[in-house]
Structures are given as structure tokens and as C-alpha cells.
Amino acid sequence: MVDESLTVIVREFDVNKDRERVEAVEMSCEVGPNHKLSLFTNMFGDPICRVRHSPSFLMLVAEIGEEIVGMIRGCIKTVTCGKKLSRKSKQYNITTHTNQIPIYTKLAYILGLRVSPNQRRMGIGLKLVNEIEAWFRKNGAEYSYMATENDNLASVKLFTDKCGYSKFRTPSILVNPVYAHKIKVSPNVTVIPLTPSEAVILYRNRFSTTEFFPRDIDSVLKNKLSIGTFLAVPSGSYSTESWPGLYKFLLGPPYSWAVLSVWNSKEVFTLQVRGASRVKRALAKTSRVLDRALPWLNLPSIPDLFSPFGFHFLYGLGGEGPKSVKMIKALCGFAHNMALERGCAVVATEVASCEPLRFGIPHWKMLSCAEDLWCIKRLVEDYSDGSVGDWTKSVSEFSIFVDPREI
Numbered sequence: 001m002v003d004e005s006l007t008v009i010v011r012e013f014d015v016n017k018d019r020e021r022v023e024a025v026e027m028s029c030e031v032g033p034n035h036k037l038s039l040f041t042n043m044f045g046d047p048i049c050r051v052r053h054s055p056s057f058l059m060l061v062a063e064i065g066e067e068i069v070g071m072i073r074g075c076i077k078t079v080t081c082g083k084k085l086s087r088k089s090k091q092y093n094i095t096t097h098t099n100q101i102p103i104y105t106k107l108a109y110i111l112g113l114r115v116s117p118n119q120r121r122m123g124i125g126l127k128l129v130n131e132i133e134a135w136f137r138k139n140g141a142e143y144s145y146m147a148t149e150n151d152n153l154a155s156v157k158l159f160t161d162k163c164g165y166s167k168f169r170t171p172s173i174l175v176n177p178v179y180a181h182k183i184k185v186s187p188n189v190t191v192i193p194l195t196p197s198e199a200v201i202l203y204r205n206r207f208s209t210t211e212f213f214p215r216d217i218d219s220v221l222k223n224k225l226s227i228g229t230f231l232a233v234p235s236g237s238y239s240t241e242s243w244p245g246l247y248k249f250l251l252g253p254p255y256s257w258a259v260l261s262v263w264n265s266k267e268v269f270t271l272q273v274r275g276a277s278r279v280k281r282a283l284a285k286t287s288r289v290l291d292r293a294l295p296w297l298n299l300p301s302i303p304d305l306f307s308p309f310g311f312h313f314l315y316g317l318g319g320e321g322p323k324s325v326k327m328i329k330a331l332c333g334f335a336h337n338m339a340l341e342r343g344c345a346v347v348a349t350e351v352a353s354c355e356p357l358r359f360g361i362p363h364w365k366m367l368s369c370a371e372d373l374w375c376i377k378r379l380v381e382d383y384s385d386g387s388v389g390d391w392t393k394s395v396s397e398f399s400i401f402v403d404p405r406e407i
């Protein structure tokens with residue numbers, strides 16, 4: 001006879017019924033053992049917050065009797081997986097700067113997989129992945145991918161050994177603290193805020209062939225969490241007063257320029273470092289007090305990461321020309337000051353491992369992750385129209401587009 005109390009049921013998350021129990025599992029997974037430092041996520045009582053801005057999403061929970069023992073989130077969207085040569089594109093009334101156009105695919109993303117520590121190695125993680133993949137297939141996704149730390153053995157083994165995923169890309173998460181003082185932005189650079197509509201035109205025109213570029217870029221840039229897109233140009237080329245508009249800019253851009261957009265992750269969830277000693281906390285506090293009192297010294301003070309803190313995520317970083325690294329650096333300084341005004345403790349971004357602009361992105365090694373491991377799997381046998389083969393076998397590009405909706 002089957003003992004019903006031991007049967008694992010996987011079903012859709014029900015906010016009214018499951019919220020508190022899901023939060024309890026989340027907490028038990030995030031607080032590390034042996035007083036080591038661990039990162040705790042506060043989702044403001046909304047466990048779906050990390051996927052809710054995607055065009056299509058689902059959260060599943062695993063239940064044994066009355067107890068929730070695991071969960072998984074997934075989302076699906078259309079992104080660029082390659083490019084091909086085209087006759088001149090008339091789509092946006094502007095000729096693209098190259099003669100390449102994107103190839104799109106329907107891509108699913110798995111995130112927030114958690115199993116209660118005392119229920120692990122019972123096949124629950126595997127069951128959750130299988131169930132969410134069934135939903136991906138039903139909704140026409142051609143590929144599925146997930147991101148994890150390179151040294152998360154349980155997660156890497158689950159996906160590569162048991163679920164058929166292969167290691168795909170290793171982008172870097174770059175995190176910089178927000179100091180108590182403002183950063184001086186180079187006087188050789190002018191920063192011009194773009195309207196969301198201008199940003200859509202710029203991104204579509206220049207970056208639509210970038211790997212992982214979302215076809216619904218307009219809904220990303222026009223989302224209320226996207227708090228601005230900023231263009232850096234050499235001083236003297238344009239000012240905010242003489243800005244001629246994006247169409248004219250695209251017809252004759254200056255010799256170097258860069259762009260980035262800012263996503264207000266602080267509104268979605270906060271983080272908190274737990275397990276730090278009193279000494280570490282006191283040192284951080286002292287550095288901030290000094291920095292606030294003597295801002296002209298430009299002390300690299302340590303923000304308060306030991307209470308819940310928010311952050312801004314920089315996305316859509318790009319640029320052209322020999323000075324584009326300097327332009328990105330100026331934009332990062334500008335974004336730092338914006339984060340300071342809005343009470344964030346850190347500014348984060350994620351870029352391809354060989355992204356040429358990364359040299360202009362200030363970050364602290366101790367807060368960053370040099371290799372975030374992305375694993376991918378093909379979900380279907382057939383290729384869609386226009387596809388040029390198996391994306392999972394393609395070589396890395398210099399740049400990727402990291403969607404802020406799935407951070």
C-alpha cells in the first residue's frame with residue numbers, strides 16, 4: 001500500500017494558500033550553516049516577483065502532505081539566438097548599421113529552484129524541473145536555460161547529469177558598492193537621458209542581433225521599473241539642449257558613444273548579508289561615517305549590507321568607437337550617483353565574459369561573481385523557420401543582453 005503522506009505532489013503555486021510556507025522554505029535554503037556569510041532575499045511577500053514582469057511565467061510548488069518542500073519558477077520569451085545577412089531592413093524606417101538581422105527563438109528560463117534541506121536527494125528537484133519543462137514545451141519553447149554558481153555542485157549535477165543541460169555561457173556579475181560620496185563624472189562626457197521610445201529605437205537599431213536580446217524590448221524599456229536610459233557622448237558633440245533627437249543621432253553618431261539603462265530592482269526585492277561578525281559590521285559603519293563627514297576624500301566606503309538593502313541593475317550596456325569604454329565608465333559614475341540618491345547600497349550588472357566594455361565598469365571583486373554558469377538544453381527536435389541550427393552548439397559572442405526582468 002502507498003503511504004499517501006510520502007507522495008510528492010507538484011502543482012501550481014497558489015498565492016493565498018502557499019505564500020507563507022513558500023517563504024519558510026526560501027529562508028531555510030538561504031541561511032547558510034556554520035555561521036558562514038549568506039545572502040537572504042526579501043521578496044516583500046510576493047514569491048513570483050522575480051518572474052512576474054516576463055511575458056509568460058509559472059511557479060510550481062512540491063508538496064508532501066501539508067508541507068511545502070520545494071518550488072521552481074519559469075518564464076518564456078522570444079530572444080535573439082543568432083543572426084543572418086539581410087537585404088536592407090525597412091522595418092524601422094532606418095537602415096540598420098550592419099546588414100545583419102536577428103534570428104529569434106522561444107526561450108524558457110528556470111530560476112528560484114529550492115528544495116527544503118531535510119528533503120533533498122529524494123528526487124524532488126528533478127521532479128520540479130521535469131514538470132516546468134513540460135509547461136515550457138506545451139507553450140512552444142524551443143530551448144530552456146538556467147544560471148547557477150559554478151561551484152553549486154548539487155545544482156550543476158542535477159541539470160547536467162540528470163536533465164540533459166550543457167554548459168553554455170559564463171558571464172560575469174559585476175557589483176559595485178554605492179559610496180556615501182558622489183562620484184565625479186568626467187567633464188569630457190555629456191550624459192543625455194533618452195525617452196523610452198528613443199531607447200527602443202536605439203536598442204533595436206544597434207543591438208537586436210546581440211545574443212539573448214528580447215524581441216519585446218519595448219515592454220522592458222517602458223516598464224515602470226526601468227527608470228532611465230542614458231546616452232554618453234563626447235562633450236561638445238551634443239548637449240541636452242542641442243540634442244537633435246535619436247533619428248538624427250543615428251544618421252551621424254559621434255566617433256564614440258555608449259548607452260546603458262537602469263532597472264530599479266529595489267522595488268522588486270531586497271537582499272541582506274547575514275552571519276557577518278560584529279567587527280566587520282563596525283568597520284563598515286566607520287568607513288561610511290568617515291566618507292559622509294569627509295566626502296572630498298572619495299573614500300571607498302562599505303555600504304550597510306547587513307540590513308535589508310536594495311540595488312539598481314544596469315542593463316543594455318553598449319557603445320561604439322575608441323572611447324566607448326571611457327563613455328561607459330562615465331555612465332557607471334552617473335548611475336552610481338542616481339543609486340545614491342535613491343538609497344541603494346550596490347549597483348550590479350551582468351556582461352559576457354569577453355565583453356570589451358567591461359574594462360569601463362567599476363566593481364569590487366569581493367562582491368562580484370567572475371563566472372556565472374549558464375546551462376542550456378534543446379526542448380524540441382525540429383528547428384523553427386529561419387533557424388540556423390542548434391544554438392546550444394554555437395560559440396560565445398563578445399556581448400550578451402541580460403534581461404533585467406529575470407534577475
Ligand SMILES: CC(C)(COP(=O)(O)OP(=O)(O)OC[C@H]1O[C@@H](n2cnc3c(N)ncnc32)[C@H](O)[C@@H]1OP(=O)(O)O)[C@@H](O)C(=O)NCCC(=O)NCCS
Binds near residue numbers: 116122
Ligand atoms: C539543487 C537542489 C534544488 C537539488 O534538489 P534535490 O531535490 O536534492 O535534487 P534531487 O534529489 O532531484 O537530485 C537529482 C540529482 O541531482 C544531483 N544532486 C543533487 N544534489 C546533489 C548534491 N548535493 N551533490 C551532488 N549531486 C547532487 C544528483 O545527480 C541527483 O541524483 P542522485 O540523487 O540519483 O545522485 C537543492 O540542493 C537545493 O535546493 N539547493 C539550494 C538552492 C539551489 O542551489 N538551487 C539551485 C539554483 S538554480
